[in-house]
Amino acid sequence: MVNRMGIANGTIIETPPQEEQLRENRELGRINGSATRNGAKRAKRIWIDVDNSPHVPFFLPIIEELEKQGVELILTARNKYQVCQLLDLFHLPCRVIGGDYGKNKLLKVLGNCLRALQLTPTAAKLRPDLALSHGSRAQVLICKALNIPTMVMHDYEFTTKTGFVEPDWIFMPDVVPDGVMTKKTQGVLKYPGLKEDVYVPRFRPDRSILSALAVPADHLVVTLRPPATEAHYHTPKSDELFAETLQFLDKPDITTITLPRSAKQSQILRRDWSNLTASGRMVIPEAPLDGLNLIWFSDLVISGGGTMNREAAALGVPVYSIFGGKIGAVDRHLANQGRLILIDNAQDIPRKIKLVRWSRPARPDHYNRQTLCGIVDTIMAILNASPIHNNVYAMANKEQGAKV
Numbered sequence: 001m002v003n004r005m006g007i008a009n010g011t012i013i014e015t016p017p018q019e020e021q022l023r024e025n026r027e028l029g030r031i032n033g034s035a036t037r038n039g040a041k042r043a044k045r046i047w048i049d050v051d052n053s054p055h056v057p058f059f060l061p062i063i064e065e066l067e068k069q070g071v072e073l074i075l076t077a078r079n080k081y082q083v084c085q086l087l088d089l090f091h092l093p094c095r096v097i098g099g100d101y102g103k104n105k106l107l108k109v110l111g112n113c114l115r116a117l118q119l120t121p122t123a124a125k126l127r128p129d130l131a132l133s134h135g136s137r138a139q140v141l142i143c144k145a146l147n148i149p150t151m152v153m154h155d156y157e158f159t160t161k162t163g164f165v166e167p168d169w170i171f172m173p174d175v176v177p178d179g180v181m182t183k184k185t186q187g188v189l190k191y192p193g194l195k196e197d198v199y200v201p202r203f204r205p206d207r208s209i210l211s212a213l214a215v216p217a218d219h220l221v222v223t224l225r226p227p228a229t230e231a232h233y234h235t236p237k238s239d240e241l242f243a244e245t246l247q248f249l250d251k252p253d254i255t256t257i258t259l260p261r262s263a264k265q266s267q268i269l270r271r272d273w274s275n276l277t278a279s280g281r282m283v284i285p286e287a288p289l290d291g292l293n294l295i296w297f298s299d300l301v302i303s304g305g306g307t308m309n310r311e312a313a314a315l316g317v318p319v320y321s322i323f324g325g326k327i328g329a330v331d332r333h334l335a336n337q338g339r340l341i342l343i344d345n346a347q348d349i350p351r352k353i354k355l356v357r358w359s360r361p362a363r364p365d366h367y368n369r370q371t372l373c374g375i376v377d378t379i380m381a382i383l384n385a386s387p388i389h390n391n392v393y394a395m396a397n398k399e400q401g402a403k404v
Helices: 017-027 055-068 083-089 105-126 137-146 208-212 238-250 263-272 276-279 291-294 304-316 329-336 350-354 372-385 389-403
Strands: 005-006 009-014 045-050 070-079 095-099 129-135 150-153 169-173 188-193 220-225 254-258 300-303 319-321
Touching: 045 055, 045 105, 045 137, 055 070, 055 083, 055 169, 055 372, 070 083, 070 105, 083 095, 095 105, 105 137, 129 137, 129 372, 137 150, 169 372, 188 372, 220 238, 220 304, 238 254, 238 350, 263 276, 300 304, 304 319, 304 329
Parallel strands: 045 070, 045 129, 070 095, 129 150, 150 169, 169 188, 220 254, 220 300, 300 319
Antiparallel strands: 005 009
């Protein structure tokens, strides 16, 4: 068999034959062999749709645990932001279907309807027992049409929902209050911890990342994430706070590693802040990086969005949010615990952001698998239970409660 090659941070990595077979099987939606022999019943099948960049590292450990349980997996992804590059980085093969439809609300609606149609052949042919995503509206739409049970995970209550079409189960962190994610009461499930707690325990530091980015050893390192300018929840306030933050960080002994969300945003940053990139005070990586590794070797993190903020909080790195939209329950929870500092206005930037070296421990202190196990156990409870929703809901909550 000819092995496939994966590229990570510019290094060619050869895939072992056994992993290559797994990759090929997963792409075809037949992990553990979906074909039945001698009339044997096939294994349960889950369709996971990766809809955005943060969902790649999030679903990776869930996929591995489900495979250990003998579940057949169908993996699809949307070509949005850096999804495809991260799939390559983490060697996760997916059938890429559909793309990004910009910030216009009408185009977003039409784009989701188009992608739902594009997903139809995969869903109709492979007929999963459960469809799972972290907010894939297109998957919910087509699954409702095909009568396929759906579970959607959410961790930000102010995202736009499909409204007229809801999934069978909504799965969210236990810090999110009841009633804010949906008005329905049946099929609402909660898991312990946060989304980032699923994959952060897998992290192992690699110091070479800073030398690869040519960061001077005596510089303060700041990881900066711009706002999600094409998201429906984006506000001009986020852009203003981002610009004020860059000006505040423009100091000769600081290197700001800025991680744009898309190629378009990268071009805008290079154009509008050419003085910082030319001086080397702002570094924009050419390829996707291991975000957790960069966060760990930073002295502080400033982000205009939720995922990187929560990753830093999970690792114990000082982190500041310049998100100008509505603050969700998860970020409010972290702020109340003192693990995330919210920047409300331009005056807060010099007053709250501490430009000091982080006293980094020898290793991360985050190896609890409770969140991952709670999520996987609940998924398996639903997958193996009666198709009656009320019974499934009770069983899933009972098993989850016992695990916690």
